[in-house]
Amino acid sequence: xxxxxxxxxxxxxxxxxxxxxxxxxxxxxxxxxxxxxxxxxxxxxxxxxxxxxxxxxxxxxxxxxxxxxxxxxxxxxxxxxxxxxxxxxxxxxxxxxxxxxxxxxxxxxxxxxxxxxxxxxxxxxxxxxxxxxxxxxxxxxxxxxxxxxxxxxxxxxxxxxxxxxxxxxxxxxxxxxxxxxxxxxxxxxxxxxxxxxxxxxxxxxxxxxxxxxxxxxxxxxxxxxxxxxxxxxxxxxxxxxxxxxxxxxxxxxxxxxxxxxxxxxxxxxxxxxxxxxxxxxxxxxxxxxxxxxxxxxxxxxxxxxxxxxxxxxxxxxxxxxxxxxxxxxxxxxxxxxx
Amino acid sequence: xxxxxxxxxxxxxxxxxxxxxxxxxxxxxxxxxxxxxxxxxxxxxxxxxxxxxxxxxxxxxxxxxxxxxxxxxxxxxxxxxxxxxxxxxxxxxxxxxxxxxxxxxxxxxxxxxxxxxxxxxxxxxxxxxxxxxxxxxxxxxxxxxxxxxxxxxxxxxxxxxxxxxxxxxxxxxxxxxxxxxxxxxxxxxxxxxxxxxxxxxxxxxxxxxxxxxxxxxxxxxxxxxxxxxxxxxxxx
Numbered sequence: 001x002x003x004x005x006x007x008x009x010x011x012x013x014x015x016x017x018x019x020x021x022x023x024x025x026x027x028x029x030x031x032x033x034x035x036x037x038x039x040x041x042x043x044x045x046x047x048x049x050x051x052x053x054x055x056x057x058x059x060x061x062x063x064x065x066x067x068x069x070x071x072x073x074x075x076x077x078x079x080x081x082x083x084x085x086x087x088x089x090x091x092x093x094x095x096x097x098x099x100x101x102x103x104x105x106x107x108x109x110x111x112x113x114x115x116x117x118x119x120x121x122x123x124x125x126x127x128x129x130x131x132x133x134x135x136x137x138x139x140x141x142x143x144x145x146x147x148x149x150x151x152x153x154x155x156x157x158x159x160x161x162x163x164x165x166x167x168x169x170x171x172x173x174x175x176x177x178x179x180x181x182x183x184x185x186x187x188x189x190x191x192x193x194x195x196x197x198x199x200x201x202x203x204x205x206x207x208x209x210x211x212x213x214x215x216x217x218x219x220x221x222x223x224x225x226x227x228x229x230x231x232x233x234x235x236x237x238x239x240x241x242x243x244x245x246x247x248x249x250x251x252x253x254x255x256x257x258x259x260x261x262x263x264x265x266x267x268x269x270x271x272x273x274x275x276x277x278x279x280x281x282x283x284x285x286x287x288x289x290x291x292x293x294x295x296x297x298x299x300x301x302x303x304x305x306x307x308x309x310x311x312x313x314x315x316x317x318x319x320x321x322x323x324x325x326x327x328x329x330x331x332x333x334x335x336x337x338x
Numbered sequence: 339x340x341x342x343x344x345x346x347x348x349x350x351x352x353x354x355x356x357x358x359x360x361x362x363x364x365x366x367x368x369x370x371x372x373x374x375x376x377x378x379x380x381x382x383x384x385x386x387x388x389x390x391x392x393x394x395x396x397x398x399x400x401x402x403x404x405x406x407x408x409x410x411x412x413x414x415x416x417x418x419x420x421x422x423x424x425x426x427x428x429x430x431x432x433x434x435x436x437x438x439x440x441x442x443x444x445x446x447x448x449x450x451x452x453x454x455x456x457x458x459x460x461x462x463x464x465x466x467x468x469x470x471x472x473x474x475x476x477x478x479x480x481x482x483x484x485x486x487x488x489x490x491x492x493x494x495x496x497x498x499x500x501x502x503x504x505x506x507x508x509x510x511x512x513x514x515x516x517x518x519x520x521x522x523x524x525x526x527x528x529x530x531x532x533x534x535x536x537x538x539x540x541x542x543x544x545x546x547x548x549x550x551x552x553x554x555x556x557x558x559x560x561x562x563x564x565x566x567x568x569x570x571x572x573x574x
Contacts, residue, residue: 180446183431183439190428194484197388197422198440198491199414255430 036162042248042260044216050254053189058119064237066218092218123237137232253306347396374547389413419493425480429473440490462486
C-alpha cells in the first residue's frame with residue numbers, strides 16, 4: 001500500500017508530462033520546458049547540496065561551462081552538439097575537481113561563500129575571453145536543424161529533450177539514493193566525524209557527489225544553449241542562476257528524489273507569471289520572489305514542500321487513528337453499559 | 339598477544355601538553371579502562387589512537403602495524419572502531435540505516451549490509467528500533483546504536499568514550515552487558531569512563547591518567563589502592 005502510494009504520485013506526474021504537449025499552446029509549452037530544465041538543474045544540485053549536504057551556490061559555473069563548451073565546439077569547429085554536450089559534462093566534472101579541492105577545505109557557510117567566489121571567477125573569465133565571445137556572447141547557428149544536430153525551429157522537440165534529460169538525471173539520483181553512495185552522502189551530511197570513524201573517506205565522497213552533480217548541471221546548460229540559441233555570461237553564469245538551482249531544491253525538499261521537481265513547478269511558474277504580469281522590465285521581481293521564498297522556507301518549512309506534505313498526511317493519519325480509537329472506546333463503553 | 343601498543347605518545351597543542359609520554363598496551367579480548375580526573379588527557383589519547391589527532395611524538399601500533407598519524411578512515415579500516423561522547427548518530431536515518439552505513443565498509447552490496455546491520459542491532463538489543471529514526475531514540479539507546487554502528491565495521495578493538503555517563507543504574511547495567519558481550523566476541527575494548535562503578539567490576543586492566551601523564555596501571559584492585567590515584571582523585 002505504502003509502496004503503491006509512493007510510486008503513484010511520480011507516475012501521475014509522468015503521465016501528465018507525456019500528455020501535456022497535446023493540450024497546451026506554444027507559450028505554455030515554453031513554460032513547461034523551463035520548468036523541466038529548472039527541475040533537472042535542481043535534481044543535479046540536490047546530489048551534492050541535498051544528499052551530501054554541501055550547499056553550493058556556485059553551480060552556475062558548471063551550467064555555463066556546459067553551455068559554452070557545446071556552443072564553442074559547434075560554432076568554432078562544427079562539432080555535433082550531441083558530442084559537445086558530453087564534452088561539456090566531462091569538462092565540468094574535471095573543473096569540479098579544482099572547485100572541490102579549493103572549496104571543500106571549508107565547511108558550512110564558509111563552503112557556500114567560497115563556491116560563490118569560484119563561480120564569480122568563472123563568470124569574469126568568460127566575460128573577458130574574446131575568443132569565447134566575451135560579454136557579447138555566442139549565437140548558435142540554425143544552419144542544420146533536426147534531431148541529428150539537436151536544433152529545431154519548433155519548441156516541441158526541446159520539450160522531449162528536457163523531459164528525457166530530467167528522467168535520466170532522476171534515474172541516476174534514484175540509483176545513488178539506493179546504493180552505498182546514498183548512505184555515505186547522508187552520513188557525511190549528518191555527522192562527518194562519525195562518518196570518518198566508520199571508514200568513510202569524506203573528502204573523496206564529497207568530491208564524487210560534486211563531480212556527478214557538475215556533470216548533469218553541465219548537460220542542462222548545453223541543452224539550454226541549444227534551445228535559446230544564444231548564450232552570454234550573464235544568462236548562463238550568473239549568481240542568481242546558482243541561487244535558483246539551490247532554491248528549487250530547498251523549496252521542494254532537500255535530499256529527496258522528487259523535491260526539486262515540485263520546487264521547480266512552483267518556483268518557475270511564479271517566476272514566469274510575474275514576468276508576464278510586470279512585463280520584461282520586471283527583472284527585479286524574481287529576486288524579490290527568491291528572497292521571500294527563502295524567508296518563508298527558513299522560518300516555517302525548513303524541510304520544503306515534501307516535508308510539509310509529509311507532516312500534513314501524518315497528521316491526517318493520526319487523526320484517523322484517533323477517530324477510530326474514540327469510536328471503539330464509545331462502542332465498548334456502550335457494550336459494557338448494556 | 340599484544341593488540342594495541344601505545345608507546346611513549348605525547349600530544350601538544352601549541353604550548354599546552356595534553357599527553358606526555360604515555361605508554362600502555364591492550365591485549366586481544368581485554369577490557370581496558372582509561373580513567374582520570376577531568377582534563378587528564380583521556381579523550382586526547384583516544385583521538386590519537388582513532389586517528390583524529392596525530393601524536394606529536396611516539397608510536398601507536400595495532401597488531402604490529404603503525405597507525406599513529408593515519409587519518410580516521412584509515413584507522414577504521416585497520417580495525418579501530420570508536421564511539422563519541424555525544425552519540426553522533428546519523429539522525430536523518432533509521433537505526434538500521436545507521437548501522438548499514440558502517441557495514442558497507444566491508445560489504446558494498448546494500449542488501450547484505452542490511453542483513454549484517456540487523457544482526458548488530460540484535461546484538462545491542464535494539465531490533466525493535468530498526469525502522470525508527472535515530473533522532474527519536476533516547477540518549478541511552480542512541481549510545482548503544484553508536485556502539486552497534488562501530489561494531490559493524492568489524493573492528494579488532496573498540497574505543498568507547500564515556501558510554502555510561504549520565505545513564506541511570508539500569509541503563510548502566512545494560513551498557514555493561516553490551517561491553518561484556520563485545521569482549522566475548524574477541525574484540526578488545528578500551529573504555530574512557532567517569533562512572534567508575536560501571537567500569538571497575540568488568541575491566542581486566544585500568545590505566546590512570548592525570549595531567550596528561552600515566553600515573554598508574556594495573557588491575558582495578560591495585561589501582562584503587564594506589565596512593566597516587568587516590569591523591570589525583572581526591573586531592574590533598
